[in-house]
Amino acid sequence: MYNFFVEPSQIQGNEVRITGRDVNHIKNVLRMRVGEELSVSNGVDSKEYRCGIEGFGEDCVFCKVRFVKEADMELPSKVFLFQGLPKGDKMELIIQKAVELGVYEVIPVAAKRAVVKLDEKKAKGKTLRWQGIAEAAAKQSRRRIIPGIQKVMTMKEAIAYASGMDIRIIPYEMAEGMEKTKEIIASLKPGQTIAVFIGPEGGFEENEIEEAKAAGIYPITMGRRILRTETAALAILAWIMYQLE
Numbered sequence: 001m002y003n004f005f006v007e008p009s010q011i012q013g014n015e016v017r018i019t020g021r022d023v024n025h026i027k028n029v030l031r032m033r034v035g036e037e038l039s040v041s042n043g044v045d046s047k048e049y050r051c052g053i054e055g056f057g058e059d060c061v062f063c064k065v066r067f068v069k070e071a072d073m074e075l076p077s078k079v080f081l082f083q084g085l086p087k088g089d090k091m092e093l094i095i096q097k098a099v100e101l102g103v104y105e106v107i108p109v110a111a112k113r114a115v116v117k118l119d120e121k122k123a124k125g126k127t128l129r130w131q132g133i134a135e136a137a138a139k140q141s142r143r144r145i146i147p148g149i150q151k152v153m154t155m156k157e158a159i160a161y162a163s164g165m166d167i168r169i170i171p172y173e174m175a176e177g178m179e180k181t182k183e184i185i186a187s188l189k190p191g192q193t194i195a196v197f198i199g200p201e202g203g204f205e206e207n208e209i210e211e212a213k214a215a216g217i218y219p220i221t222m223g224r225r226i227l228r229t230e231t232a233a234l235a236i237l238a239w240i241m242y243q244l245e
Contacts, residue, residue, distance in 0.1 A: 014065040046072035076190030078104035084200030099137035113202040162195040170197035175219040
């Protein structure tokens with residue numbers, strides 16, 4: 001079953017109009033025909049609108065709602081991933097898998113040890129591409145929302161952005177005590193907002209960790225082994241998903 005996102009205004013009663021890039025995908029890539037069924041989400045509520053294709057316009061697909069299913073595919077807490085910019089195309093992998101694991105929002109962080117340096121123009125282009133990857137992953141994993149990809153932030157901006165969140169953690173290779181990590185993960189509850197900071201290759205600088213600690217972000221360990229940035233992000237998100245679900 002293919003899943004597509006529409007704006008709430010595109011659902012009127014039992015009539016649905018799909019527009020934008022999805023029209024070409026439905027018509028010319030998937031080659032769907034009148035009468036075939038697809039799934040629609042509005043990105044706001046937890047409902048799945050199961051629809052049948054009624055017809056094709058020049059720039060839209062006309063569908064009729066056959067039934068509405070309360071299919072809450074979201075985690076009961078909002079998880080924000082503050083990801084230090086990694087090299088190459090690793091960010092694309094991290095975003096794709098983070099969306100599959102239920103992340104609510106990804107915030108790229110230009111940490112001091114990040115090898116990648118993006119000017120404003122490049123950062124804007126990257127963010128648009130990353131948002132497209134998040135949307136594709138949300139469709140594939142049957143999410144009811146498209147997780148947002150924020151603009152690239154400095155560490156200082158990221159710490160400020162996370163300031164009002166309930167749980168704030170930062171895996172750090174110098175942190176000690178796996179029991180404390182287990183205790184924090186076990187304490188997670190539905191309805192909380194959770195901030196997870198992951199460093200780039202080379203990790204965070206010591207002064208960045210100190211800034212985070214001063215702002216109430218708790219350093220945790222992820223075990224005896226040193227994990228790559230992409231491994232660390234997905235491991236901690238998997239732990240969180242397991243605890244919340």
